[in-house]
Amino acid sequence: MKASTLYVLVATVGLSAGLYSLPRWVVQNKTKQLGNAPGGRSTATPVSDSMNVVANTGTKDESTIEHNQPLTPGQQKQVETLQQAYATATPATRPAVAQRLVSFFRSASRFDSAAHYTGILAQLAPTEQNYLRAGDQYFEAYGFAVNEKKTAYLGEKTREFYQKALDKNPNLLAAKANMAMTYVNTQTPMQGIMLLREVLQQDPTNELALFNLGMLSMRSGQYSKAIDRFRQILVNDPTNRRAQFYLGVSLVETNQKEEAKTVLADVKANEKDPQIQAAIKELEERVK
Structure with missing residues (x-):
């Protein structure tokens, strides 16, 4: 083909x-064939999103950044306002601001940035639903990644949040099936195959x-x-x-x-x- x-x-x-x-x-x-791609490890100082919302402690590695179309001046102003509001929010108001950031980044097709803040929401309120939502968001961003290093990092985060959801509810079969696909280009692709077989044993x-x-x-x-x-x-x-x-x-x-x-x-x-x-x-x- x-x-x-x-x-x-x-x-x-x-x-x-x-x-x-x-x-x-x-x-x-x-x-690329199954099993010969790099493992799904993040870098020591990963750039977790296209808008660089996570502070870097070292030199920015450009290979980890998605090169999206630039934001319009209006969008740039909006995100700066939201990020400032998040930085100054109280613990009680921070989840609402984080959700507004998720909505903004999704509307701007910055799925990795949306995943970052969805993960924060899951950490603030560690429920099954929030872990599952974070896993879904990271998996969506993973599907849009265009280089190996970024894909490895997003795959790792996907597994992290899906596993936390599965720890609370082992019957989340869609989460298990999605998580399986993030193993495809790690050093252990058979883990993904085994997870899919587990799903079929249940259903x-x-x-x-x-x-x-x-x-x-x-x-x-x-x-x-x-x-x-x-x-x-x-x-x-x-x-x-x-x-x-x-x-x-x-x-x-x-x-x-x-x-x-x-x-x-x-x-x-x-x-x-x-x-x-x-x-x-x-x-x-x-x-x-």
């Missing part, structure tokens, strides 16, 4: 939004765990296993476009041309995203 096609498959919002996708740098680097039809295992099978070139996982999803949810699409890709990769044509035609008829349409066109060329 062309690296450009795989990037479209994973990065496009329509079919792999949010919690279902691997980090973008993972799929852009087609030479054999869990769509997120099946999907993630299918994606990992694709990434390691085990397309027959991926086909099995996506078929399992479609048994219970026949209209799941994500599963249909990746099933089609896996069928192309295993040279099952006729079925691939049928599956891709179904997705093509229902999916309007131009990037997905372009990816399908490329795949259709391979099954003529």
Whole structure:
């Protein structure tokens, strides 16, 4: 499969939004295989967000920063006002200001900064719900990371908060399935596989765990296993476009041309995203 096609498959919002996708740098680097990427350790002085809301104790490492579009003057003024309010807030008012910062950073697509303040909220009120929310926010930021060092740091924070939520409630299967994906490019990728298998032991039809295992099978070139996982999803949810699409890709990769044509035609008829349409066109060329 062309690296450009795989990037479209994973990065496009329509079919792999949010919690279902691997980090973008993972799929852009087609030479990476499970287990040979750096471990998920943070740097000694991590820059945890694109707005640099965490003070650095040393020289800023530019490789850890997401280069987003700059804020408008109005947005810059707003965030400075909010950060000043947070710095001077009392313990009683600090959570409300932190929540306003979360909302601001999310509206500005600074997901790492939003995760930072969501983590602070969880520390201020360490409940299952707050830990879970922090894990979700860090996992979302992890999915948008574009370099290995930043991804490793955000993956570590994701695991930290999800684990705290799971310590309070072991039945949070979505949290466990999401956390599993952060192990993909650490020194211990099998921990992620084991977590996904644990989810399926508790819930054999869990769509997120099946999907993630299918994606990992694709990434390691085990397309027959991926086909099995996506078929399992479609048994219970026949209209799941994500599963249909990746099933089609896996069928192309295993040279099952006729079925691939049928599956891709179904997705093509229902999916309007131009990037997905372009990816399908490329795949259709391979099954003529």
